[in-house]
Amino acid sequence: MSIERVAIIGLGLLGGSLGLALRENLPGVTTTGYDASPATRARAAQRGLVGTVCDSAAEAVAEADLVVLCVPVGAMAQAAREIAPALPAHTIISDVGSSKQSVARALAEALPGHVVIPAHPVAGTEQSGPDAGFATLFRQRWCILTPGPDAPEAAMADLTELWEALGAKVEIMDPAHHDVVLAVTSHIPHLIAYTIVGTASDLEDVTQSEVIKYSAGGFRDFTRIAASDPTMWRDVFLSNREAVLEVLGRFSEDLTALQRAIRNGDGETLFDLFSRTRTIRRSIIEQGQDDARPDFGREHGD
Amino acid sequence: MSIERVAIIGLGLLGGSLGLALRENLPGVTTTGYDASPATRARAAQRGLVGTVCDSAAEAVAEADLVVLCVPVGAMAQAAREIAPALPAHTIISDVGSSKQSVARALAEALPGHVVIPAHPVAGTEQSGPDAGFATLFRQRWCILTPGPDAPEAAMADLTELWEALGAKVEIMDPAHHDVVLAVTSHIPHLIAYTIVGTASDLEDVTQSEVIKYSAGGFRDFTRIAASDPTMWRDVFLSNREAVLEVLGRFSEDLTALQRAIRNGDGETLFDLFSRTRTIRRSIIEQGQDDARPDFGREHGD
Numbered sequence: 001m002s003i004e005r006v007a008i009i010g011l012g013l014l015g016g017s018l019g020l021a022l023r024e025n026l027p028g029v030t031t032t033g034y035d036a037s038p039a040t041r042a043r044a045a046q047r048g049l050v051g052t053v054c055d056s057a058a059e060a061v062a063e064a065d066l067v068v069l070c071v072p073v074g075a076m077a078q079a080a081r082e083i084a085p086a087l088p089a090h091t092i093i094s095d096v097g098s099s100k101q102s103v104a105r106a107l108a109e110a111l112p113g114h115v116v117i118p119a120h121p122v123a124g125t126e127q128s129g130p131d132a133g134f135a136t137l138f139r140q141r142w143c144i145l146t147p148g149p150d151a152p153e154a155a156m157a158d159l160t161e162l163w164e165a166l167g168a169k170v171e172i173m174d175p176a177h178h179d180v181v182l183a184v185t186s187h188i189p190h191l192i193a194y195t196i197v198g199t200a201s202d203l204e205d206v207t208q209s210e211v212i213k214y215s216a217g218g219f220r221d222f223t224r225i226a227a228s229d230p231t232m233w234r235d236v237f238l239s240n241r242e243a244v245l246e247v248l249g250r251f252s253e254d255l256t257a258l259q260r261a262i263r264n265g266d267g268e269t270l271f272d273l274f275s276r277t278r279t280i281r282r283s284i285i286e287q288g289q290d291d292a293r294p295d296f297g298r299e300h301g302d
Numbered sequence: 303m304s305i306e307r308v309a310i311i312g313l314g315l316l317g318g319s320l321g322l323a324l325r326e327n328l329p330g331v332t333t334t335g336y337d338a339s340p341a342t343r344a345r346a347a348q349r350g351l352v353g354t355v356c357d358s359a360a361e362a363v364a365e366a367d368l369v370v371l372c373v374p375v376g377a378m379a380q381a382a383r384e385i386a387p388a389l390p391a392h393t394i395i396s397d398v399g400s401s402k403q404s405v406a407r408a409l410a411e412a413l414p415g416h417v418v419i420p421a422h423p424v425a426g427t428e429q430s431g432p433d434a435g436f437a438t439l440f441r442q443r444w445c446i447l448t449p450g451p452d453a454p455e456a457a458m459a460d461l462t463e464l465w466e467a468l469g470a471k472v473e474i475m476d477p478a479h480h481d482v483v484l485a486v487t488s489h490i491p492h493l494i495a496y497t498i499v500g501t502a503s504d505l506e507d508v509t510q511s512e513v514i515k516y517s518a519g520g521f522r523d524f525t526r527i528a529a530s531d532p533t534m535w536r537d538v539f540l541s542n543r544e545a546v547l548e549v550l551g552r553f554s555e556d557l558t559a560l561q562r563a564i565r566n567g568d569g570e571t572l573f574d575l576f577s578r579t580r581t582i583r584r585s586i587i588e589q590g591q592d593d594a595r596p597d598f599g600r601e602h603g604d
Contacts, residue, residue: 012491027450060518074569089582098519106362122516122518122519123518124518124519125596125597126583126596126597127596129431132596134602136602139600139602141518142515142516142518144516153523171515173372177507179514180324180507180508180511181508181516182516182519184501184502184505184508184513184514184521185502185513185516185517185519185520185521186365186516186519186520186521187519187520188498189498189519189520189521189523191521191557191560192494192557193520193523194560194575194576194579195553195556195557195560196490196491196494196553197576197579197582198556198575198578198579199486199549199553199556200486200487200582201553201578201579201582202552202556203486203549203552205479205482206482206483206486208582208585210483210487211483211486211487211582212351212582212586212589212591213444213473213584213589213591214424214444214446214483214484214487214488214583215487215591215592216424216425216426216444216591216592217400217424217426217445217484217487217488217491218487218488218489218491218492218495218527219486219487219490219491220586220591220592221491221495221523221524221526221527222491222591223579223583223586224435224523224583224592224597224598225520225523226576226579226580226582226583227580227583227584228576229571230573230576230577230580231573233572233576234569234572234573234576235569237564237572238569238572241564241565241567244564245561245564245565246393247501247505248557248561250501250504250505251497251498251501252554252557252561254497254500254501254504255493255494255497255550255554258415258493258496258497259547259550259554261427262539262540262543262546262547262550263543263547264541265543267376267536267537267540269515270532270534270535270536270539270540271532271536273496273497273500274496274530274532274535274536275529275532276498276500277496277500277503277525277528277529278505278528278529278532280499280503280510280513280514280525281526281528281529282515282529283510283514284517284522284525287514287515289514289515289517289518289522290517290518290522290525290526291600291601294427294428294429294434294525295427295428295596295598296597296598296599296600297599297600297601298592298593298598298599299593299599300436300438300439
């Protein structure tokens with residue numbers, strides 16, 4: 001691998017985990033980092049998220065072989081413009097954003113002539129900020145690369161090797177297809193979780209205190225996702241608008257059909273769906289994409 | 303507490319956990335049990351879910367001070383009719399069903415003259431059957447009692463003491479209010495989870511294999527809930543139809559508003575909601591209703 005110096009722009013959950021994972025798995029690689037927030041930079045330096053926390057994005061990327069933008073997708077264009085003047089000609093640009101078509105466009109526009117290989121490691125927790133990252137976040141997770149048609153083979157091989165060294169499995173995908181797949185497996189689940197938590201807070205007949213007390217009936221699962229970073233997720237929905245609206249339309253149709261089944265007392269339709277959905281859980285566990293323990297391995301008792 | 307003999311009808315996740323929790327916390331109490339499935343009875347005997355597994359519901363309840371019906375809510379009436387002829391006059395009848403108005407009606411009708419105190423321990427996992435139960439399931443969880451206006455104080459005190467001995471916290475609630483609260487905190491979350499997992503399976507553009515591979519983006523959380531017992535949940539939606547449809551209507555309105563915000567590029571509406579929903583998560587953790595560890599304490603890495 002010819003990547004010896006990696007610059008990480010944005011030192012939150014993803015950027016911080018990337019820095020820690022690089023240190024643990026590729027100790028020969030030098031890391032620099034930058035975050036627009038002075039408080040985040042200070043905390044990143046304390047935790048050693050990267051080897052050197054720089055005072056500007058330009059300084060962080062000045063000698064990098066690879067720059068990974070770990071900012072909300074709506075901030076990618078601005079981050080790219082900031083580093084453009086300082087960027088060495090050979091540097092590969094990548095990112096970790098959750099939508100890929102809009103990011104690919106923004107980076108290509110801001111950095112013409114550079115090798116840009118957008119990426120999306122499908123990994124995270126509900127936490128955010130410089131304290132949230134940890135070195136094992138990417139293990140056993142998929143990292144999706146969405147290269148343009150003229151991405152150099154050597155750069156693709158380097159980026160693949162790097163992510164695999166962090167424990168990830170790499171897949172290559174068309175950016176438009178990525179955006180539909182992730183709308184289903186990530187964006188719509190987040191939108192639904194945010195919505196139901198909002199709905200529950202706004203009811204007049206049920207108090208907030210009751211919602212909290214009896215959340216173990218299922219609701220609490222949704223509150224975890226709905227505690228995710230608001231800026232990041234606002235940007236995801238705005239940048240992947242088309243695919244999100246498409247999948248949301250399908251979801252709403254299906255929900256309406258179940259609503260009708262409940263209204264009509266049609267237990268068979270309900271039972272058929274509820275039986276079908278079990279098998280997907282089994283496959284997810286078999287393929288190592290979730291904890292096999294009941295209840296995610298939550299602790300029961302005191 | 304004057305309850306010395308408890309009969310458990312239905313030896314799945316809830317019934318089995320109740321039996322194990324009684325043995326662990328109230329070893330002086332004698333337990334009998336019955337399940338309509340011979341295979342479940344055999345497994346229950348092997349695991350020692352109750353002291354004696356009986357060959358009929360009538361035999362199980364013949365000397366009981368308390369009978370707890372742990373069958374799907376749609377099977378409560380039939381279970382009550384089965385035990386009616388064998389039930390001693392002093393026996394308290396309770397249950398663990400997730401909807402309370404319909405169960406209260408069914409039990410009162412099948413067992414006139416008996417003390418009936420419906421109950422709902424808000425606890426569970428996505429697993430079901432005689433292998434799923436464990437003794438600590440009820441610890442730190444709320445158990446909601448929904449007594450009718452003439453429930454005897456002594457019976458209420460006994461039932462409360464029993465659940466508290468198993469580690470639960472007891473709350474008393476009007477059955478109609480229970481059904482709305484649980485529609486929000488449990489039933490609608492389950493319905494939504496089942497729906498999105500169904501939607502994801504049925505898309506033409508995204509393969510099942512892709513849904514599984516990239517499920518760590520949020521989707522996998524929903525698959526856990528959508529792996530819950532189909533019979534139990536069909537019955538819940540049919541028996542709590544009115545409250546479920548009411549809350550579902552509110553959810554759909556809220557989802558439509560977000561859909562419009564995404565279509566219009568209205569980031570402020572999205573950001574406002576996404577910021578608001580974080581605080582509920584914090585309260586749930588503060589009140590001991592969920593694991594405080596990120597990602598529910600899931601294991602990361604290998």
